[in-house]
Amino acid sequence: MNVVDLRSVSFRYAGSERNVLSDINLKIEEGESVLITGPSGCGKSTIARVIMGLIPHSYPGDFSGEAYVLGMNILENPVSRIATNCGIVFQNPENQLFTFSVEDDVAFGPENLALPPYEICRRVDESLRLVGIEHLRHASPNSISGGEQQKAAIASIISMHPSLIIFDEPTSMLDPSSSASLIQSIFRLKESLREMGKEITLIIIEHRINLLINHISRMIVVSDGKIVLDGDPMTVLNESFERRIPINIPPLLRIYFRIKDRCGLEKPPRSLQELLSYLREDGWGRNG
Amino acid sequence: MVEIVVENLFFKYPEAENYVLKNINLIIKEGESIAILGENGAGKTTLAKNLNGLLKPTQGSVKIDGVDTRNLSVAKIARKIGFVCHNPDHQFFAETVEEEIRFGLRNFGFPENEAERSIREVLKTFGLEDYRFRNPFQLSGGEKKRLAIASIMVWNPELLILDEPTIGMDYAQRLNIQRVLKKLVSEGRSIVVITHDVDFAASLCERAIILSKGEVIGDGCLRKLLSDSEVIEKASLKKPFLIELEEELGFSIMEEDFDEICDFLTRVFPKCHS
Numbered sequence: 241m242n243v244v245d246l247r248s249v250s251f252r253y254a255g256s257e258r259n260v261l262s263d264i265n266l267k268i269e270e271g272e273s274v275l276i277t278g279p280s281g282c283g284k285s286t287i288a289r290v291i292m293g294l295i296p297h298s299y300p301g302d303f304s305g306e307a308y309v310l311g312m313n314i315l316e317n318p319v320s321r322i323a324t325n326c327g328i329v330f331q332n333p334e335n336q337l338f339t340f341s342v343e344d345d346v347a348f349g350p351e352n353l354a355l356p357p358y359e360i361c362r363r364v365d366e367s368l369r370l371v372g373i374e375h376l377r378h379a380s381p382n383s384i385s386g387g388e389q390q391k392a393a394i395a396s397i398i399s400m401h402p403s404l405i406i407f408d409e410p411t412s413m414l415d416p417s418s419s420a421s422l423i424q425s426i427f428r429l430k431e432s433l434r435e436m437g438k439e440i441t442l443i444i445i446e447h448r449i450n451l452l453i454n455h456i457s458r459m460i461v462v463s464d465g466k467i468v469l470d471g472d473p474m475t476v477l478n479e480s481f482e483r484r485i486p487i488n489i490p491p492l493l494r495i496y497f498r499i500k501d502r503c504g505l506e507k508p509p510r511s512l513q514e515l516l517s518y519l520r521e522d523g524w525g526r527n528g
Numbered sequence: 529m530v531e532i533v534v535e536n537l538f539f540k541y542p543e544a545e546n547y548v549l550k551n552i553n554l555i556i557k558e559g560e561s562i563a564i565l566g567e568n569g570a571g572k573t574t575l576a577k578n579l580n581g582l583l584k585p586t587q588g589s590v591k592i593d594g595v596d597t598r599n600l601s602v603a604k605i606a607r608k609i610g611f612v613c614h615n616p617d618h619q620f621f622a623e624t625v626e627e628e629i630r631f632g633l634r635n636f637g638f639p640e641n642e643a644e645r646s647i648r649e650v651l652k653t654f655g656l657e658d659y660r661f662r663n664p665f666q667l668s669g670g671e672k673k674r675l676a677i678a679s680i681m682v683w684n685p686e687l688l689i690l691d692e693p694t695i696g697m698d699y700a701q702r703l704n705i706q707r708v709l710k711k712l713v714s715e716g717r718s719i720v721v722i723t724h725d726v727d728f729a730a731s732l733c734e735r736a737i738i739l740s741k742g743e744v745i746g747d748g749c750l751r752k753l754l755s756d757s758e759v760i761e762k763a764s765l766k767k768p769f770l771i772e773l774e775e776e777l778g779f780s781i782m783e784e785d786f787d788e789i790c791d792f793l794t795r796v797f798p799k800c801h802s
Contacts, residue, residue, distance in 0.1 A: 279698040280670025417764040486700030491769040498790040
């Protein structure tokens with residue numbers, strides 16, 4: 241079964257004259273890690289809202305096409321039912337955390353599922369441990385750092401045992417080292433859940449491709465409301481470069497794509513040092 | 529012209545126990561381009577809000593053109609020092625993009641015809657012409673960010689402080705903002721950019737102020753500071769790609785965008801000539 245199945249989905253926000261999404265067809269299978277990227281305003285977050293059923297239920301506008309999430313038709317199911325199996329982590333965790341302790345935030349979802357108290361406790365423990373923030377259990381969400389807040393938001397999603405998690409620019413508020421560590425914990429989490437026998441699907445919306453390039457299995461580029469590229473990350477990046485789609489291709493790869501044919505480079509260098517030592521093989525360009 | 533002098537600034541939020549800023553001393557002069565860098569929670573935004581009088585020092589002083597911010601109204605400072613906050617949702621309140629931009633101009637008493645011209649100009653600069661009558665809250669993350677900058681830049685403050693301007697922006701938009709801000713600096717205005725995006729900072733700013741746990745751990749030439757591994761580690765930063773490349777090559781590169789850098793590399797290395 242496809243976790244996500246969008247068929248000719250188009251959407252126009254009320255008050256807008258143009259379609260923000262036009263004729264989107266997208267199938268995502270269980271266990272995939274998909275990066276969705278594209279120029280600013282291309283419709284990335286709108287796709288996430290469709291998958292969550294927030295469109296058309298909470299956003300006014302014209303929706304057409306069919307959308308299924310975990311087999312549920314979004315038109316026929318309320319957002320609350322979709323949210324039970326499918327979690328979303330937003331750009332700004334401040335908008336997502338609202339209780340007085342991290343523990344309460346993480347317990348909020350399971351409490352609303354009316355689970356028995358021992359199960360709620362078990363899930364809170366498990367979620368805090370998986371995300372690595374057990375020490376923050378009693379902390380107030382307002383007193384912890386941005387990276388920790390983002391991890392608390394993830395723990396509060398994990399406690400629902402979702403099959404699909406969408407991250408909408410999860411690192412945009414974080415410094416470079418917290419960003420890298422957050423991305424690592426997201427993929428470590430996926431791995432731990434797999435060991436526990438649960439396969440989750442990840443959809444990550446990001447501009448900062450360099451953080452994700454080594455983790456993802458598939459990359460989608462959205463431009464002007466359409467899916468313009470979809471496939472293996474390196475191929476998609478190369479194609480984006482050729483077609484001058486303004487996405488944030490990591491600097492090293494941008495150089496590689498540009499000079500590879502002229503310089504006879506066969507595969508992407510893993511580091512700047514590797515690139516330069518290749519270019520210097522014949523003894524040129526050394527300092528002094 | 530505007531000059532800010534910060535002396536022995538300590539700041540803590542009311543009822544908090546710990547100081548967020550400790551003993552900060554700085555002078556910001558006309559025409560400077562400054563990046564404020566540092567880890568999450570280092571105090572970057574708090575410092576910025578002290579520079580424009582939104583927050584007043586707990587101890588020490590911040591003086592704008594010689595006057596203590598405690599004796600200046602926020603509105604009066606805002607005419608000189610524009611502040612673009614990191615979350616545009618905190619800044620917006622109007623029902624259309626146009627109204628959002630017009631608000632500052634009206635408050636500062638710009639005549640209608642001049643306001644209209646400035647609005648058109650700034651909409652064009654930020655590629656927002658088609659959004660003029662849209663609701664700001666319905667825009668995408670990157671579009672909101674551009675509107676937030678536009679609605680402050682429109683009244684031409686002498687110093688522009690931007691908190692995380694590149695969040696949610698694609699490659700083309702980043703280059704655009706970079707160009708717009710560079711132009712401001714070349715016209716003698718000053719900018720202060722709070723950012724985690726070291727590549728953006730390196731391409732735009734001459735000077736860096738590096739904060740860690742509320743203290744200034746570095747203040748000076750950005751390129752020099754961001755070549756210092758100790759500073760980078762302490763402030764959870766990373767070395768900008770351009771600086772890394774220059775260090776590896778052993779000479780400096782004047783080119784700005786990657787196309788130019790690539791052309792430069794192909795010129796330098798005969799391997800690329802075949």
